[in-house]
Amino acid sequence: MKKILIVDDDPNIRDYLVSLLEDNGYATCTANDVRDGLKVAKENKPDLITLDLEMPGEWGPRFYRQLAQDDELKNIPVIVISGLSGNDYAISKAVATLSKPFDREELLGIIKENII
Amino acid sequence: MAENILLIEECESHAKALKLYLERSGITVFIGTTIDEMQSRIRTKEFDILLVNPFLNGQSIWSHIKKIKNGKPLLQVIVLCTKKNLDQAMDEFGTNAINFLEIPVSSKALNLAIVHARKCIANEQRIALYSERLADLEHDRTLYQQLFNEVPCYISIQNRDLRLIGGNTLFQKDFGNQIGEHCYEIYKHRSSPCPICPVAKTFCDGKSHSTEEVVTALCGQQYHVLTQTAPIVDDDGEITQVMEISTDITQIRQLQGHLSSLGLMLGSMSHGVKGMLTALDGGIYQMSSGLKKNDPERIERAFDLIKQMADRIKKMVLEILYYAKSRELQYETVDVVKLVRTVVSTISSLARKNSIEIKTDIPESLGEMDIDSNWLQAALVNLAENAVEACQHDKGNEKNHIVEFRLWEDADKKICLSIKDNGMGMDQETREKMFTLFFTSKGSQGTGLGLFIANHVIKQHGGEITVESMPGQGTCFQVSLPRKKPEESIAPFGKSLEAPSLD
Numbered sequence A: 001m002k003k004i005l006i007v008d009d010d011p012n013i014r015d016y017l018v019s020l021l022e023d024n025g026y027a028t029c030t031a032n033d034v035r036d037g038l039k040v041a042k043e044n045k046p047d048l049i050t051l052d053l054e055m056p057g058e059w060g061p062r063f064y065r066q067l068a069q070d071d072e073l074k075n076i077p078v079i080v081i082s083g084l085s086g087n088d089y090a091i092s093k094a095v096a097t098l099s100k101p102f103d104r105e106e107l108l109g110i111i112k113e114n115i116i
Numbered sequence B: 001m002a003e004n005i006l007l008i009e010e011c012e013s014h015a016k017a018l019k020l021y022l023e024r025s026g027i028t029v030f031i032g033t034t035i036d037e038m039q040s041r042i043r044t045k046e047f048d049i050l051l052v053n054p055f056l057n058g059q060s061i062w063s064h065i066k067k068i069k070n071g072k073p074l075l076q077v078i079v080l081c082t083k084k085n086l087d088q089a090m091d092e093f094g095t096n097a098i099n100f101l102e103i104p105v106s107s108k109a110l111n112l113a114i115v116h117a118r119k120c121i122a123n124e125q126r127i128a129l130y131s132e133r134l135a136d137l138e139h140d141r142t143l144y145q146q147l148f149n150e151v152p153c154y155i156s157i158q159n160r161d162l163r164l165i166g167g168n169t170l171f172q173k174d175f176g177n178q179i180g181e182h183c184y185e186i187y188k189h190r191s192s193p194c195p196i197c198p199v200a201k202t203f204c205d206g207k208s209h210s211t212e213e214v215v216t217a218l219c220g221q222q223y224h225v226l227t228q229t230a231p232i233v234d235d236d237g238e239i240t241q242v243m244e245i246s247t248d249i250t251q252i253r254q255l256q257g258h259l260s261s262l263g264l265m266l267g268s269m270s271h272g273v274k275g276m277l278t279a280l281d282g283g284i285y286q287m288s289s290g291l292k293k294n295d296p297e298r299i300e301r302a303f304d305l306i307k308q309m310a311d312r313i314k315k316m317v318l319e320i321l322y323y324a325k326s327r328e329l330q331y332e333t334v335d336v337v338k339l340v341r342t343v344v345s346t347i348s349s350l351a352r353k354n355s356i357e358i359k360t361d362i363p364e365s366l367g368e369m370d371i372d373s374n375w376l377q378a379a380l381v382n383l384a385e386n387a388v389e390a391c392q393h394d395k396g397n398e399k400n401h402i403v404e405f406r407l408w409e410d411a412d413k414k415i416c417l418s419i420k421d422n423g424m425g426m427d428q429e430t431r432e433k434m435f436t437l438f439f440t441s442k443g444s445q446g447t448g449l450g451l452f453i454a455n456h457v458i459k460q461h462g463g464e465i466t467v468e469s470m471p472g473q474g475t476c477f478q479v480s481l482p483r484k485k486p487e488e489s490i491a492p493f494g495k496s497l498e499a500p501s502l503d
Helices: A011-023 A034-044 A060-068 A104-114 B012-023 B035-044 B062-071 B083-096 B107-150 B169-175 B183-188 B198-205 B250-293 B296-324 B336-353 B373-392 B428-433 B450-460
Strands: A003-007 A027-031 A048-051 A078-082 A096-099 B004-008 B028-032 B049-052 B076-081 B097-102 B154-158 B164-167 B210-216 B222-233 B239-248 B332-335 B357-361 B368-371 B402-409 B415-421 B464-470 B474-481
Touching (some): A011 B250, A027 A034, A048 A104, A078 A104, A096 A104, B004 B012, B004 B035, B012 B028, B012 B107, B049 B062, B049 B107, B062 B083, B076 B083, B154 B169, B164 B169, B198 B222, B198 B239, B222 B250, B250 B296, B296 B373, B296 B450, B332 B336, B373 B402, B373 B450, B428 B464, B450 B464
Parallel strands (some): A003 A048, A078 A096, B004 B028, B004 B049, B049 B076, B076 B097, B357 B402
Antiparallel strands (some): B154 B239, B210 B222, B222 B239, B415 B474
C-alpha cells in the first residue's frame, strides 16, 4: 500500500485528507509542522507528500529545501495544498500546486499520476 | 504744456494788451468783459487758468467765480485788481486764488503767477490721479481681504521665527486670534517646532511644500489637515513671510482609513477563510462517505466538524459585517443572570471537549439591564472563548485547567463579570496589543477582529474592560457595565477608527 505524508497545521484539514486518502486506498501519516514533518518523513519514507505552505514556525518552502537535501527523501513527489494565493512558484519543483479549498477529484488524479 | 486762459477784464484794451503779451509765450487766451460772457465761455470750453479782475462796473463778481470754482476745482484763479480793491479781493477769495496781481500788471509778476499756476495744475492733477488709484487700491484690498478671510481653509501667515502674524476668519474661529504666538503652539500645543516643518522649508528654498498633520483646535477637536505653504516676498524679492494653508481632510482620511483597513482585513483573513472552507469541504466529504459506509461514528464526527466550521464562518462573517458597517446599538432590556448563563453555556461544549472545568459564581438574580444583547453577548462569548482557548493551547503540563466566571454588582451599581482562566497567559506585548485591530496571536485561526470588536462593543455600552495576565499563569478579564444606556456613547465604526487603548 502506498503511503502519503500529510503536512498541515489545521487538524480539520488533516482529518479530511486522511479520510479522503484512506478511502481511496492509500496509507497515511501526518505532521502538523515542518519539524514534525521531517521526522515523520524520515521514519515512514512516504511515497508522496502533501504540503501546506503557511504554518506556525517554519513554512512549507523550508520543509521542501530540507527534504531536497536528504538523499533518501529528495525524490519523493510533493503536492502543495495551500490557502495562499499566487503560490505557484513558492516551491517550483512541486509536482502540483493546489489552492484551498481544493477539488477532491483533481487531487486524487494528481496523486495517481505521481505516486511511484 | 499750452494752457488755455480765460481772461475777464472790463477794460477791453487792457485785456487785449495782456492777451497779446501772453500769446507770445504760446498761451491761448480768451477774453470776456462781462459776467455773461464769462459764464458762456466756461460752459463751452475747458480752461486751466482764470485770470480775472473781479470788479466789473465796480461790483464784485466773487460769488459767480465761487460757483465756477466749485464746479471745476482744478481751475486756477489769478486775481487782477487795482491797489484799492486788492485788500477786499484778498478777503473774498482767500486761498481760492493762487495769486493776486496789482494793476498795472508787472510782466515779471504775471510770468511767475502763470508758472505757479502750472505747478498747481500739475500737482492737483497728480493728486487727483493718486486718489483715484488709492480708491482702486482700497477697493482691491477689501476684495482680497475678503478672499483671504472667506477661503474655507485655515490660512495663517508666519515669520521666520514661526510666529503667527495673521490668520483668516476660519483660522481665528477655530484656533483663536493669537498673533505673535508660535505656530506649533497654536496648532499642535507643542513646545518646540515640528520635526518636519513645511514653512521652514519654504523659507529655505522659496518653493511650496506640503505635509499632512493632525492639529487640535481650541475646542479640543482634532483635524487631519493637508498643509501647503507659499512664500511671501518683499520688494527686493526676499522671503519675509510664509503663508500656510491647511485644508481639513478629516473625513477623507477617516474614509480612507476605514477602506484600507477593510482591505487589509479581507487580505489578512483570506487565508483563514480558505482553511475554513477546506475544512467544511472535509466535513461534507466525511459526512457523505460516513453515510455510504454506514459509519455512525464518522457521521457524528463529520457533523461536529461541519457545525464547528459553520459557527466559525458565521462568527467571522458577523465580525466583518460589524466592522464594515457603522451601526448604532439596538437596546433592549434583558435579565443579567440569564445573559451570563447563556454565555457560559455557549462555550461549555468546547470546554468539555478539551477537558477544561468551568466554575461559576453567579447569584440567583441581579435584575435587568439595557443592552444590545446580540452584540454584548457576542463580545462576552468572545472573551470566554479566549479563556477556553488559552487553556486549550497551554500544553505540556499537568495542570487541571479551569475557567471561572464570577458575576456581581459593584458599589457603583455596575454589573461586573470576571472571566478567569489558568491557561497560557499573555506576555506584555500581547497584552498591550490584544485590543488592536487585526492583532491576533492565533495565526490563521483568528481575524484579529474579535477582541477589537468586543472591546469596542463594551465601550459603546459605556462599560470598562480590564485585563490582568501573566505568561504561564493565566488571564483574568473583568468587564463592568452600567445598567442603563449611557447618555454619551462613543461613535460606532466609521466615525472613530482609532484602536481602543488598553486600560
